Amino acid sequence: MKNRIFTAGLVGYILLSSLLVYYFPQSVLAFLAFEASLLLIYYAPVSRAVKLSLAAATLVVVLPLIGTINGYYLEIAIQVGIFVALALGLNIVVGFAGLLNLGYVAFYAIGAYLWAIFGSSQANEFISGGYFPLSQAWFFVFLLLSIAAGALTGALLGLPVLRLRGDYLAIVTLGFAEVVRALVNNLDKPINLTNGPRGITPIERPPLFFQPLLEGLGVAVDPAALYPLYFYFIVLLLLLAIILVTRRLEDSPVGRAWKAIRGDEIAAVAMGIPVVRMKLLAFAVGASFASAVGVLFAAKQVFINPESFTFMESIGVLAMVILGGMGSIPGAILGATAVTILNLQLLKGLSLWLNALRQSGLVLTLPLIGSLDLSRIPSQFEPAKYERMIFGLILILMMIFRPRGILPPQKRERRFDPSTSLRTGKLTTGGDRGEN
Amino acid sequence: MALLEVQGLTKKFGGLVALQSVDLAIEDGMIAALIGPNGAGKTTFFNTLTGHYRPDRGEIRFKNRSLRGVTPDRITHAGICRTFQNIRLFGEMSVLENVLVGMHARIGVGLADIIGRSRRFYARENQAAKRAMELLALVGLEGREEEWASSLAYGDQRRLEVARALASKPELLLLDEPTAGMNPSEAEGMMALIEKLIGVHVRSVLLIEHNMRVVMGISHRVSVLDYGEKIAEGTPDEVRRDARVIEAYLGLGKQADHA
Numbered sequence: 001m002k003n004r005i006f007t008a009g010l011v012g013y014i015l016l017s018s019l020l021v022y023y024f025p026q027s028v029l030a031f032l033a034f035e036a037s038l039l040l041i042y043y044a045p046v047s048r049a050v051k052l053s054l055a056a057a058t059l060v061v062v063l064p065l066i067g068t069i070n071g072y073y074l075e076i077a078i079q080v081g082i083f084v085a086l087a088l089g090l091n092i093v094v095g096f097a098g099l100l101n102l103g104y105v106a107f108y109a110i111g112a113y114l115w116a117i118f119g120s121s122q123a124n125e126f127i128s129g130g131y132f133p134l135s136q137a138w139f140f141v142f143l144l145l146s147i148a149a150g151a152l153t154g155a156l157l158g159l160p161v162l163r164l165r166g167d168y169l170a171i172v173t174l175g176f177a178e179v180v181r182a183l184v185n186n187l188d189k190p191i192n193l194t195n196g197p198r199g200i201t202p203i204e205r206p207p208l209f210f211q212p213l214l215e216g217l218g219v220a221v222d223p224a225a226l227y228p229l230y231f232y233f234i235v236l237l238l239l240l241a242i243i244l245v246t247r248r249l250e251d252s253p254v255g256r257a258w259k260a261i262r263g264d265e266i267a268a269v270a271m272g273i274p275v276v277r278m279k280l281l282a283f284a285v286g287a288s289f290a291s292a293v294g295v296l297f298a299a300k301q302v303f304i305n306p307e308s309f310t311f312m313e314s315i316g317v318l319a320m321v322i323l324g325g326m327g328s329i330p331g332a333i334l335g336a337t338a339v340t341i342l343n344l345q346l347l348k349g350l351s352l353w354l355n356a357l358r359q360s361g362l363v364l365t366l367p368l369i370g371s372l373d374l375s376r377i378p379s380q381f382e383p384a385k386y387e388r389m390i391f392g393l394i395l396i397l398m399m400i401f402r403p404r405g406i407l408p409p410q411k412r413e414r415r416f417d418p419s420t421s422l423r424t425g426k427l428t429t430g431g432d433r434g435e436n
Numbered sequence: 437m438a439l440l441e442v443q444g445l446t447k448k449f450g451g452l453v454a455l456q457s458v459d460l461a462i463e464d465g466m467i468a469a470l471i472g473p474n475g476a477g478k479t480t481f482f483n484t485l486t487g488h489y490r491p492d493r494g495e496i497r498f499k500n501r502s503l504r505g506v507t508p509d510r511i512t513h514a515g516i517c518r519t520f521q522n523i524r525l526f527g528e529m530s531v532l533e534n535v536l537v538g539m540h541a542r543i544g545v546g547l548a549d550i551i552g553r554s555r556r557f558y559a560r561e562n563q564a565a566k567r568a569m570e571l572l573a574l575v576g577l578e579g580r581e582e583e584w585a586s587s588l589a590y591g592d593q594r595r596l597e598v599a600r601a602l603a604s605k606p607e608l609l610l611l612d613e614p615t616a617g618m619n620p621s622e623a624e625g626m627m628a629l630i631e632k633l634i635g636v637h638v639r640s641v642l643l644i645e646h647n648m649r650v651v652m653g654i655s656h657r658v659s660v661l662d663y664g665e666k667i668a669e670g671t672p673d674e675v676r677r678d679a680r681v682i683e684a685y686l687g688l689g690k691q692a693d694h695a
Binding site: 254259267270272 | 486488507508509512513517518520524525526527528529533536537538539540541543545547550551553557558561562565600601603604
């Protein structure tokens with residue numbers, strides 16, 4: 001009964017907020033209200049099946065529809081998806097295994113440049129024959145390749161440095177990321193591999209292989225309108241895969257080994273856990289996620305240059321993980337979403353609002369201050385200019401009031417249930433929860 | 437053939453000789469105790485045995501195989517597992533998960549099984565959980581599997597450490613002060629548990645202990661360390677009467693002899 005009431009309430013809220021977005025397509029508030037519906041679904045006391053179907057309906061049907069009204073919202077959704085994927089990958093390294101990696105963006109760059117070089121005419125600079133850019137279908141091959149490339153570079157970096165601990169590891173990873181950035185910045189001579197600071201463009205996008213199908217159905221295809229939707233669904237699929245893999249790793253001997261290493265390395269070794277191998281695995285898995293997302297990023301942006309892979313990006317993703325709650329999958333998702341929306345929408349929205357106030361030319365009469373000419377508010381007050389400061393403040397407040405993050409890892413409800421047969425496809429300890 | 441044979445084990449930290457040519461043999465089915473005053477080198481002996489420290493000299497043979505240069509995790513695989521004097525549980529994991537970590541080496545599922553959730557994954561994981569529950573029941577922690585390890589009372593944490601060590605299926609179990617901080621009845625329970633393990637869950641036990649009631653009550657053989665040297669060895673009764681042991685413990689020096 002309670003289940004039904006809350007379900008009805010959630011459906012009502014989703015519909016209402018979607019209508020708001022429909023009628024006020026430019027309103028940031030309306031879209032924020034819509035985005036909040038996902039958070040409500042997560043927290044509402046309804047059954048898992050209801051949560052899953054509502055979340056699926058919102059993400060697969062409602063959000064793309066909203067995206068056709070205001071294309072910018074799809075762009076935001078894609079950006080959020082990219083950062084969520086990055087945060088989930090870093091959460092494995094920092095959150096699960098407790099290895100402070102300050103150079104995570106390097107793996108993102110490796111994936112992005114992998115596709116950028118071969119998915120554009122750039123590779124012709126050092127491979128003769130004019131084979132490049134590769135055809136669009138290769139995008140998917142490179143998506144898979146990048147997973148291997150990321151895992152390999154992650155493991156290669158890990159091999160020499162994983163014997164270091166804490167601060168030392170952090171410094172080495174930071175240095176590694178700077179080396180990668182310096183390399184892509186300078187490898188335009190003697191052989192032009194990366195085109196240096198000028199960046200690479202145009203990069204091929206994934207193929208519209210369903211175009212004939214749509215045309216057959218009588219739908220007019222406008223690639224410009226279709227690509228955002230297309231990327232949105234690719235991000236969604238990639239994200240689903242990442243969440244699935246992360247969850248399965250978490251609920252397994254590997255996930256337990258990571259947490260044990262984070263908790264007490266000496267005890268973990270004494271229990272027979274091959275610590276170096278497990279750390280390498282964490283590094284490799286995290287790196288492979290970032291690298292795959294990098295391929296997607298390059299294809300979406302069509303243009304990349306070293307500026308996209310600075311140290312601040314690594315710190316940003318790390319902050320998302322810390323904000324959300326280290327070692328928690330829902331936390332990483334929420335942290336990345338909140339920070340991205342804060343940057344892309346809230347602060348920009350506030351700046352626009354301030355601008356509008358300025359241009360309105362209103363003169364307010366306030367007690368104590370006297371009259372205030374709104375048109376004289378200096379442009380330095382725009383919140384978008386304080387992005388990092390506001391962000392830093394939020395982090396400081398979080399560390400004071402909620403040091404374990406917004407959604408810290410929950411104690412697992414894992415009572416052993418002897419009635420579950422040992423050989424069925426179910427864990428007797430009730431792991432394998434649904435996706436949220 | 438002894439299960440464990442240690443010969444001439446020497447470990448130095450700079451100028452300090454922590455272990456000086458220690459010999460020790462543990463037979464199958466034996467509860468052996470290692471005693472000695474604080475700082476005698478007992479825990480160093482454990483750390484060297486389990487590969488955390490590299491010995492400067494000497495030989496450790498387990499089941500007639502040398503453990504020279506074997507890493508700690510491989511030593512656990514080989515069949516030696518330990519508990520810690522200052523409890524080292526994984527506080528942010530549940531009681532059950534702590535025991536499951538101890539089984540890490542024995543579960544035997546690969547990455548493909550984990551990500552693909554194969555039949556083998558479920559079979560092995562469920563088997564592991566079942567065995568973990570049995571071990572928790574054995575040490576008297578049934579019904580507590582969901583609690584966080586850090587929330588357990590001190591004595592329960594010690595028992596959980598034993599269960600976690602047993603999870604790795606050791607043949608030789610090393611217990612570092614298993615009854616420290618326990619009241620007499622809890623210590624009795626631990627003694628009964630240790631005796632129950634022999635021949636069923638482990639082949640032999642080597643324990644470090646300060647509680648003489650425990651040492652004298654359950655051990656078949658007692659070795660005494662003092663300043664890194666083994667000064668006596670024998671049955672509890674022999675050791676109790678040994679002049680050098682009494683001297684080491686009570687600090688009876690030459691003046692006492694003259695008196």
